[in-house]
Amino acid sequence: MAEIVLDKVTKRYPDGHEAVKGAEVTIGDGEFFILVGPSGCGKSTLLNMIVGLEDITEGEMRVDGQRVNDVDPKDRNMAMVFQSYAIYPHMTVRQNMEFPLKLRKMSGDEVARRVEEAAGLLELTEHLDRRPGHLSGGQRQRVAMGRAIVREPAAFLMDEPLSNLDAKLRVQMRTTISKLQQRLGTTTVYVTHDQVEAMTLGDRVAVMRRGVVQQVGSPRELYRQPANLFVAGFIGSPAMNLLPGELDGRHLRLPMVEMELAPDVADRLVEGAQGKVIAGIRPENFEDVALVGDPDAPGVTFTADIDVIEWLGSELFAHFEVAGSAAQELTDLAADLETVAIGRAGEDHAEVVARLDVRSEAREGRDLELWLDTRSVHLFDPDSGDALVRRPD
Amino acid sequence: MKAPTGRDRFLWGLGIAVVVGYALVPVAWIVSLSLTPAEEIGTGGFLPDDPTLANYTGAEGVFNDPQFPSALRNSLGIALVATVLAVVLATFAAYAIVRLDFRGKAVVMSGALAIAMFPPVAIIGPLFDMWRTLGFYDTWPGLIIPYMTFTLPLAIWTLSAFFREIPWDLDKAARIDGATPFQAFRKVIAPLAAPGMFTSAILVFIFAWNDFLFATSLTSTNRARTVPAAITFFTGSSQFTFPTGQIAAASVVVTVPIIVMVLVFQRRIVSGLTSGAVKG
Numbered sequence: 001m002a003e004i005v006l007d008k009v010t011k012r013y014p015d016g017h018e019a020v021k022g023a024e025v026t027i028g029d030g031e032f033f034i035l036v037g038p039s040g041c042g043k044s045t046l047l048n049m050i051v052g053l054e055d056i057t058e059g060e061m062r063v064d065g066q067r068v069n070d071v072d073p074k075d076r077n078m079a080m081v082f083q084s085y086a087i088y089p090h091m092t093v094r095q096n097m098e099f100p101l102k103l104r105k106m107s108g109d110e111v112a113r114r115v116e117e118a119a120g121l122l123e124l125t126e127h128l129d130r131r132p133g134h135l136s137g138g139q140r141q142r143v144a145m146g147r148a149i150v151r152e153p154a155a156f157l158m159d160e161p162l163s164n165l166d167a168k169l170r171v172q173m174r175t176t177i178s179k180l181q182q183r184l185g186t187t188t189v190y191v192t193h194d195q196v197e198a199m200t201l202g203d204r205v206a207v208m209r210r211g212v213v214q215q216v217g218s219p220r221e222l223y224r225q226p227a228n229l230f231v232a233g234f235i236g237s238p239a240m241n242l243l244p245g246e247l248d249g250r251h252l253r254l255p256m257v258e259m260e261l262a263p264d265v266a267d268r269l270v271e272g273a274q275g276k277v278i279a280g281i282r283p284e285n286f287e288d289v290a291l292v293g294d295p296d297a298p299g300v301t302f303t304a305d306i307d308v309i310e311w312l313g314s315e316l317f318a319h320f321e322v323a324g325s326a327a328q329e330l331t332d333l334a335a336d337l338e339t340v341a342i343g344r345a346g347e348d349h350a351e352v353v354a355r356l357d358v359r360s361e362a363r364e365g366r367d368l369e370l371w372l373d374t375r376s377v378h379l380f381d382p383d384s385g386d387a388l389v390r391r392p393d
Numbered sequence: 394m395k396a397p398t399g400r401d402r403f404l405w406g407l408g409i410a411v412v413v414g415y416a417l418v419p420v421a422w423i424v425s426l427s428l429t430p431a432e433e434i435g436t437g438g439f440l441p442d443d444p445t446l447a448n449y450t451g452a453e454g455v456f457n458d459p460q461f462p463s464a465l466r467n468s469l470g471i472a473l474v475a476t477v478l479a480v481v482l483a484t485f486a487a488y489a490i491v492r493l494d495f496r497g498k499a500v501v502m503s504g505a506l507a508i509a510m511f512p513p514v515a516i517i518g519p520l521f522d523m524w525r526t527l528g529f530y531d532t533w534p535g536l537i538i539p540y541m542t543f544t545l546p547l548a549i550w551t552l553s554a555f556f557r558e559i560p561w562d563l564d565k566a567a568r569i570d571g572a573t574p575f576q577a578f579r580k581v582i583a584p585l586a587a588p589g590m591f592t593s594a595i596l597v598f599i600f601a602w603n604d605f606l607f608a609t610s611l612t613s614t615n616r617a618r619t620v621p622a623a624i625t626f627f628t629g630s631s632q633f634t635f636p637t638g639q640i641a642a643a644s645v646v647v648t649v650p651i652i653v654m655v656l657v658f659q660r661r662i663v664s665g666l667t668s669g670a671v672k673g
Contacts, residue, residue, distance in 0.1 A: 053565055074571045086562035090584045099580075100570035147570070 079148035286354030464623030483548030555589030
């Protein structure tokens with residue numbers, strides 16, 4: 001059990017490259033905390049600094065108020081699950097799980113009890129005397145988890161533990177990890193590049209980009225009030241539609257429609273939010289006009305020429321193009337997001353995805369009357385990328 | 394791959410028979426010679442008409458030779474000590490070279506290679522003088538040091554190849570699991586590099602065991618003379634007989650430890666021991 005505080009933590013390599021820049025994060029006792037971001041954003045480096053495999057160049061890390069910058073990894077009492085599992089191939093499953101306990105010179109009875117208990121929890125009991133070479137990927141993954149659990153550590157650190165599993169197993173293990181963490185109540189720091197894992201697992205999530213923590217918050221906060229363009233584009237699947245806009249008081253001009261911002265949004269506009277903006281609209285904030293559930297909801301309607309329909313049974317995605325594009329402002333962002341959504345946008349047109357009610361009569365190549373919820377428009381500064389709408393108090 | 398046909402099998406069998414025969418006929422000949430009585434040596438038959446163990450245990454046999462038993466002891470001792478030292482030092486060196494980033498890493502590796510290419514015969518003269526001055530002449534360390542030095546480069550290269558195969562995550566996992574750097578090395582990395590260590594050990598041992606050049610130049614008495622050098626000092630039963638039988642018997646005796654060593658360790662030289670450490 002531990003509270004981990006990172007106080008302006010920076011990692012600078014001898015060549016001057018800064019992998020992590022002034023990270024300020026407090027991970028509460030028993031919290032499931034996620035570090036998420038595209039590859040190379042510094043999330044693994046940050047995790048390695050927490051566990052002590054990398055030195056902290058600047059700043060301070062505290063566990064339960066104690067400064068631990070210079071504590072050796074073996075004395076930090078943290079357990080780590082690696083992406084490669086890193087289980088010892090020359091030892092049986094039992095020996096793997098015993099290893100950290102024996103290094104602590106724990107009594108034989110206690111070692112056996114803990115290993116049996118962890119093996120039972122992870123359904124490894126019948127494999128205890130096998131070697132890792134004979135186990136499947138999922139089983140190896142569970143051995144790695146078991147080796148972490150038996151120690152009853154102050155914190156679990158997981159570095160993309162699921163990314164080597166196939167899709168089906170990944171979903172299954174996600175649930176297992178979530179249940180396990182709830183049951184043990186151990187502080188957990190989990191690194192992933194997959195925003196779906198981040199959203200489903202985390203109590204709180206820190207989104208990182210180029211060594212800088214962009215926003216820390218619950219999955220809901222990140223989804224509903226992204227602090228900047230990067231978080232907006234990274235969280236959510238399909239990604240948020242980002243369109244160029246022109247703000248004139250409370251009047252927003254988008255490529256396909258003009259609208260008055262809903263009072264709830266307009267009241268929260270930051271000072272000086274005028275002129276060119278980037279508007280973000282999530283796919284589910286569009287709807288087929290004929291199927292709008294709440295007739296009193298503030299919205300605007302416009303006609304869209306539907307290019308492609310993706311019907312998935314439980315949901316329906318309609319793709320259409322609009323004139324005008326924010327591509328110029330977003331190229332930098334697109335490089336980090338690795339999404340095609342922005343890349344697909346051409347010089348003077350942008351593709352928009354709308355998630356519609358499956359009962360919609362939308363057809364490919366036909367015009368469709370679409371409704372847009374004006375309460376859920378996000379606005380960003382095109383230069384800094386910062387949100388132009390304050391969070392609700 | 395197609396299943397082997399009868400013709401494939403035949404050709405494979407033939408090829409194997411040729412290679413095995415080529416390698417083993419000289420060995421068989423030595424064994425046969427060692428069992429031949431002195432009077433019969435000149436007759437030229439492949440198999441002795443009247444096999445005898447006289448060359449081994451007889452009055453003139455190698456085990457009753459005044460110098461052979463001590464030479465055997467020297468050979469074993471010197472080769473084993475040189476092997477242990479070379480493998481231990483090479484293990485540390487290779488681990489450091491693979492895992493640490495330090496200046497001059499490439500220099501160490503290429504320097505080691507240069508030493509391996511250096512002809513030993515070129516340093517025998519200076520070494521002889523140095524050893525005389527330093528008191529290493531005709532002692533065990535006097536042979537152990539050059540054996541270790543000349544085999545270290547090969548051992549370092551072999552072992553660093555093995556260490557490179559071991560995922561670094563295993564070191565890190567062991568450290569986080571509570572091991573000191575040395576414990577991580579001893580309990581996790583070294584067992585995984587064991588095939589590499591045994592491979593190097595065999596190579597070092599064979600080099601030290603078979604060496605004639607250093608052994609004959611840097612020794613003068615039974616204190617440190619090893620078997621290859623001692624064999625040249627065998628004498629026949631009279632000054633007119635050449636001790637062919639005894640030499641053959643001694644050769645057979647010195648071959649046995651090598652065979653035993655290879656047979657014992659070949660099981661450990663199994664790569665793929667690391668399978669299962671990481672995905673795949």
